[in-house]
Amino acid sequence: MIKRSFDIVFSSLGLILFLPLLLIIAFLIKLESQGPIFFRQSRVGKNNRDFKIFKFRTMFIGSDKKGLLTVGNRDPRVTKVGYFLRKYKLDELPQLINVLLGNMSFVGPRPEVRHYVNFYSESDLKILSVKPGITDYASIHFRNEVELLRESENPEKFYIEHILPDKIALNKKYIEQNSLLTDIKIIFKTLLTIIN
Numbered sequence: 080m081i082k083r084s085f086d087i088v089f090s091s092l093g094l095i096l097f098l099p100l101l102l103i104i105a106f107l108i109k110l111e112s113q114g115p116i117f118f119r120q121s122r123v124g125k126n127n128r129d130f131k132i133f134k135f136r137t138m139f140i141g142s143d144k145k146g147l148l149t150v151g152n153r154d155p156r157v158t159k160v161g162y163f164l165r166k167y168k169l170d171e172l173p174q175l176i177n178v179l180l181g182n183m184s185f186v187g188p189r190p191e192v193r194h195y196v197n198f199y200s201e202s203d204l205k206i207l208s209v210k211p212g213i214t215d216y217a218s219i220h221f222r223n224e225v226e227l228l229r230e231s232e233n234p235e236k237f238y239i240e241h242i243l244p245d246k247i248a249l250n251k252k253y254i255e256q257n258s259l260l261t262d263i264k265i266i267f268k269t270l271l272t273i274i275n
Contacts, residue, residue, distance in 0.1 A: 081259060082184060082259060082262070083181070083184075085185070085259070085262075086178050086179075086181075086184050086185055087179065089185065090175045090176075090178035090179040090185070091179060093172075093175045094175050094176070094179065097172060097175075100169075100172075101172060101173075104135055104160075104164065104169060104172075105135075107160045108135060108136055108158075108160055108161075110160075111158050111159060111160045112139055112140070112158050112160075113140060114136055114139070114140040115136060116135065116136060117133055117134065117135065117136060117173055118133075118134045118135065118136040118137070118138070119131045119132065119133060119134075120132055120134070120192065121192065121193065122191065122192060122211065123190055123191055123192070123193055123196045123207065123211075124182050124183070124190055124207070124210065124211050125207060125208070125209060125210045125211070126207060126208075127196075127204065129193065130177070130182040130183075130190075132174065132177060132183070132190060133173035133174055133176045133177055134170050134171060134173055134174065135161075135164055135169065135170040135172065135173055136161070137157055137158060137160070137161025137164050137165055137170050138156045138157055138158065138161060139156055139158060154225070165225075167273060168273050171213055174213045175213075178213065181210075182210070183210060183211050183212060183213065184209075184210040184211070184212045184213075185212055185213055185214070185262065185266060186212040186213070186214055186215060186253075186261075186262040186265045186266060187209050187210045187211050187212025187215060187253070188206050188209065188211055188212065188215050188217070188246075188250035188253060188254075189211060189212065189214075189215055189217055189218055189246070190211035195238075195239070195243060198239055198243060199247070203247050203251075205251070205254065206247065206250045206251065206254065208254070209254060209257065214265060214266065214269040215249070215250065215253055215265060216249040216250070216252060216253055216265065217245070217246040217249040217250060218269065219265070219268050219269060219272050220245070220249060221242060221245075221246065222272050224242065227242065228242075253265075
């Protein structure tokens, strides 16, 4: 109950405070390339239910059909504005809408697409017992994920065999330590990671 109240209050404040920035970003996205402002994708949320996540569109239209993973910061599918947004995590700001709607929280396991959830073991599915979040331990640990994938000969295989298991372990760690204090610590660590 406390966590939900926290989410409602601060997602509402965030949307109000960041409104000028959100409008500027929306204008720049439309100025550079054709297509919608938002990229909406199905992700797996609490209780193994799919929901649509909101992000600012950072790729050219149809790019998601060429692969689920972004490989390297200079992936040719990413627009110039998109590169900047991704670098400073500004593409994630629209997820404040998801938090306000109640299908995400500020802190919680990052929601995966169904394709990767299908690789979860039975015990891994307990990750889906909590709401997914905008940030978590894995987001901080794998802040350079796109570069790790770029250096791999087979990004898809590398993600499934190396990155995904580590993310699952970190998500389980979060569930074991789940508390408002843990959430606040993760939020501050995330902000420090973005600044640095």
